Amino acid sequence: MFFILLKKELFVEFRSREVTLSMLVFGLSIILTFAFSSNVSPTIIANYAPGMFWIMVLFVAVIGVHRSFSYEKEFDAFSMLISAPIDRGFIFLSKWISGFIFLTIMEALIIIPFFKFLMIDFPSQPWIAIGTTMLINCAIMAIASLVSGIAMRARLSEVLLPVLLFPLVSPVIIAATKISGSIMAGDPFSFWQIWLLIVLTVIVIFGLVGYTLFDFIAEE
Amino acid sequence: MKIFLNNKTNRTWFVLIIAMMLFNVWNVIVNTPMVPEQHWAQKIFYVHVPSAWVGFLSYFVVMVAGIMFFIKKDDHWDDVGLAAAELGTVFMALVLITGPIWATPIWGKPWIWEPRLTTTLILFLIYIGYFMMRSFGGHVERVKRYAAALGIIAFVDVPIIFVSVKFWTPEIQSHPQVEMAQQPSGILTPFLLSLGIFTLLYTLMLTYKIHVIRIKNNVGSNV
Amino acid sequence: MPAVLTVSNISKSFDRRPILKDISFTLHQGETIVLMGKNGVGKSTLLRILARIMACDGGQISFQNKDLLKGSPCDRHKLLYLGHAPAMYTTLSAKENIKLALTLRGMTVGLSEIQNQLNYFGIGTQSNDPISIYSQGMLQRLKLAYAELVNWNLLLIDEPFSGLDTDGVGLVETALHRWKEIGKSLILVLHNQSRAKEFGDRILYIQNGSIE
Numbered sequence: 001m002f003f004i005l006l007k008k009e010l011f012v013e014f015r016s017r018e019v020t021l022s023m024l025v026f027g028l029s030i031i032l033t034f035a036f037s038s039n040v041s042p043t044i045i046a047n048y049a050p051g052m053f054w055i056m057v058l059f060v061a062v063i064g065v066h067r068s069f070s071y072e073k074e075f076d077a078f079s080m081l082i083s084a085p086i087d088r089g090f091i092f093l094s095k096w097i098s099g100f101i102f103l104t105i106m107e108a109l110i111i112i113p114f115f116k117f118l119m120i121d122f123p124s125q126p127w128i129a130i131g132t133t134m135l136i137n138c139a140i141m142a143i144a145s146l147v148s149g150i151a152m153r154a155r156l157s158e159v160l161l162p163v164l165l166f167p168l169v170s171p172v173i174i175a176a177t178k179i180s181g182s183i184m185a186g187d188p189f190s191f192w193q194i195w196l197l198i199v200l201t202v203i204v205i206f207g208l209v210g211y212t213l214f215d216f217i218a219e220e
Numbered sequence: 221m222k223i224f225l226n227n228k229t230n231r232t233w234f235v236l237i238i239a240m241m242l243f244n245v246w247n248v249i250v251n252t253p254m255v256p257e258q259h260w261a262q263k264i265f266y267v268h269v270p271s272a273w274v275g276f277l278s279y280f281v282v283m284v285a286g287i288m289f290f291i292k293k294d295d296h297w298d299d300v301g302l303a304a305a306e307l308g309t310v311f312m313a314l315v316l317i318t319g320p321i322w323a324t325p326i327w328g329k330p331w332i333w334e335p336r337l338t339t340t341l342i343l344f345l346i347y348i349g350y351f352m353m354r355s356f357g358g359h360v361e362r363v364k365r366y367a368a369a370l371g372i373i374a375f376v377d378v379p380i381i382f383v384s385v386k387f388w389t390p391e392i393q394s395h396p397q398v399e400m401a402q403q404p405s406g407i408l409t410p411f412l413l414s415l416g417i418f419t420l421l422y423t424l425m426l427t428y429k430i431h432v433i434r435i436k437n438n439v440g441s442n443v
Numbered sequence: 444m445p446a447v448l449t450v451s452n453i454s455k456s457f458d459r460r461p462i463l464k465d466i467s468f469t470l471h472q473g474e475t476i477v478l479m480g481k482n483g484v485g486k487s488t489l490l491r492i493l494a495r496i497m498a499c500d501g502g503q504i505s506f507q508n509k510d511l512l513k514g515s516p517c518d519r520h521k522l523l524y525l526g527h528a529p530a531m532y533t534t535l536s537a538k539e540n541i542k543l544a545l546t547l548r549g550m551t552v553g554l555s556e557i558q559n560q561l562n563y564f565g566i567g568t569q570s571n572d573p574i575s576i577y578s579q580g581m582l583q584r585l586k587l588a589y590a591e592l593v594n595w596n597l598l599l600i601d602e603p604f605s606g607l608d609t610d611g612v613g614l615v616e617t618a619l620h621r622w623k624e625i626g627k628s629l630i631l632v633l634h635n636q637s638r639a640k641e642f643g644d645r646i647l648y649i650q651n652g653s654i655e
Contacts, residue, residue, distance in 0.1 A: 001547075004546050004547065005547075008543055011535075011539075012532055012534055012535065015534040015535060015573075016534040071532070071533070071534075074532075074533050075528050075529050075530065075531055075532070075533050075574070075575075076526060076527075076528030076529070076530045077530060077531055077532045077533070078530075079491075079494075079496045079524070079526065079528070079530035080530045080531060080532075080543075080544050080547065081547070082495065082496055083494045083495060083496050083519075083524050083530070084516075084544070084547040084548055085516045085517050085518070085519050085520040085548060085549070086516055086547060087516055088516070146373065147373075150353075150366045150369055150370060151353075151366075153358065153362065154353060154356070154357035154358050154362075154363065154366060155356055155357060155358045156352075156356045156357070159352075159356075160349065160352060160353055160356070160357070163348070163349040163352060164346065164349040164350075164353070164370065166345075167342045167343075167345040167346045167349070168346055168373065168374070168377055170342055170381060170384075171377070171380045171381050171383070171384035171385075174384045174385070174388045175384055178388070194387055195384075195387070198380060198383060198384050198387075201380060202380060205376060205380070206373075206376075209372065209373060209376055213290075213369045213372065213373075216290045216365055216368075216369065217365055217366060217369050219365075219495065219496065219497060219498040220362070220491065220496055220497040220498065293501075295500075359457045359458040360458055360459060361455070361456055361457065361458075361498075361500055362498075365498065437459070
């Protein structure tokens with residue numbers, strides 16, 4: 001059933017391209033703003049780059065999950081999912097994993113403009129950078145999908161979502177900045193393994209909590 | 221308050237805890253020894269640390285109430301959750317106010333990204349979102365479930381936040397509370413006493429707050 | 444006749460204003476209940492609670508002798524809800540939406556069969572267009588085509604005649620009569636007194652949150 005739901009998320013997105021496109025355009029405009037607002041020496045930018053990147057990803061993730069949950073409200077489509085005889089935890093899982101996929105696609109498209117516009121060098125170990133980035137995406141999306149599930153039916157959901165999400169996601173952002181910073185600087189694994197552990201903890205805990213809680217919060 | 225105090229047990233507790241609180245203040249000001257380098261500033265820890273303990277305890281109660289609300293589907297647990305969330309936020313605010321008061325003379329600046337203080341700040345921000353949700357989220361029956369879920373998520377996040385903040389700034393000096401256990405009994409005993417009295421005060425406040433929320437809800441449903 | 448649905452003491456408030464107060468009734472196999480009442484008395488709310496789309500504040504619902512509120516999601520397999528809104532994705536076509544909704548119910552139905560139903564309900568030519576361009580009446584036809592394909596035992600349907608032209612009204616009437624004949628159970632929300640008498644074995648009037 002999870003794969004049916006995931007397929008639906010991907011198919012709806014394939015049709016409308018609302019989520020990825022809005023994430024991509026928003027991400028590009030953030031990069032542009034960063035580039036204009038930090039017209040300083042490349043070494044300083046290189047130090048701030050991991051932080052900038054994850055700030056951008058966080059903002060973009062908010063746009064993404066918000067869109068992904070708001071199209072469910074058009075024509076009351078969400079009722080199709082929650083009235084169907086399926087475990088509602090799977091709805092959370094499909095939103096989470098699809099959000100993760102969209103975020104990763106968005107990053108894949110935006111990473112070259114990010115490095116080129118801000119004039120930073122690519123990391124020396126690209127595969128490690130890609131692998132860790134994907135894990136972090138997964139952690140961010142776990143929290144974001146859960147919070148969005150809570151906020152989607154609330155009034156002022158577009159305000160509540162970031163207000164609730166940013167403090168909750170702060171450990172992941174700290175870990176993400178540290179991991180990316182270490183990889184960019186070429187530090188050994190022992191320097192940043194603790195941060196990877198934090199990211200994995202978030203994925204496991206929020207995955208389980210989201211799966212369990214979604215049954216209670218999905219109803220109108 | 222009047223109705224609350226009509227109950228004899230409540231009345232006894234109320235008087236007893238006020239007396240204990242007054243004793244506690246007197247004890248802290250007069251009886252505790254001065255720490256050489258810190259003078260009066262150190263005394264704020266008899267308030268700061270118990271407030272932090274009670275605040276976290278309160279947020280733990282919010283989580284338990286949230287879980288019970290989902291299991292029992294009983295509004296009683298929503299009242300408990302709301303009461304504990306409000307009190308927890310009051311005590312967390314106290315922590316965030318007393319922390320800088322101590323830090324300004326000792327560290328030379330009001331704010332340092334010390335792990336405990338930072339965790340408190342993040343949790344405080346999550347709960348500001350919680351109350352925004354409670355007030356702007358839509359009609360109360362729906363928001364109850366969201367609030368319960370949020371209370372659970374917030375507390376589950378606490379250890380993760382704490383560990384990450386701790387490793388984020390390893391160079392910041394360890395918190396004086398850690399050293400409390402090694403303090404001479406002249407400091408430790410009144411400190412533990414203050415901790416106990418704050419916990420009792422919290423229990424009374426929670427009972428009272430739940431009582432008030434009940435009355436409010438009853439008035440609301442009769443309109 | 445065995446009871447299909449037993450509703451006991453369902454209550455629901457919005458901002459502490461009670462909409463439904465201790466609603467209780469029993470629906471037997473093959474029976475049709477029509478819910479009537481003024482706008483805003485909570486007819487749609489009741490249907491959404493029964494379909495488990497909306498949470499209620501208290502009470503029990505038992506469907507085919509299983510607890511609908513606490514039991515497993517599979518227990519509501521034979522229950523279908525059609526609300527005001529189509530509960531379908533605006534960007535997908537009629538065919539894709541029906542296919543998806545059926546898959547979520549664990550059913551595999553061929554696209555040609557779906558097309559046949561859509562043809563019967565008069566929207567076959569637009570079956571590949573996204574439903575965002577559909578009119579109110581077309582969406583109503585779409586919902587009915589979907590209902591024909593699902594193997595339900597209890598159908599909750601909110602104002603089946605709204606937005607339909609004369610042909611459409613005829614199609615709904617035929618469908619309702621056929622479903623009644625083969626012994627399915629229905630709960631309808633209707634506003635028209637004569638139609639209610641025509642289809643309902645029982646009519647429940649909701650007023651001030653209770654059944655009169």
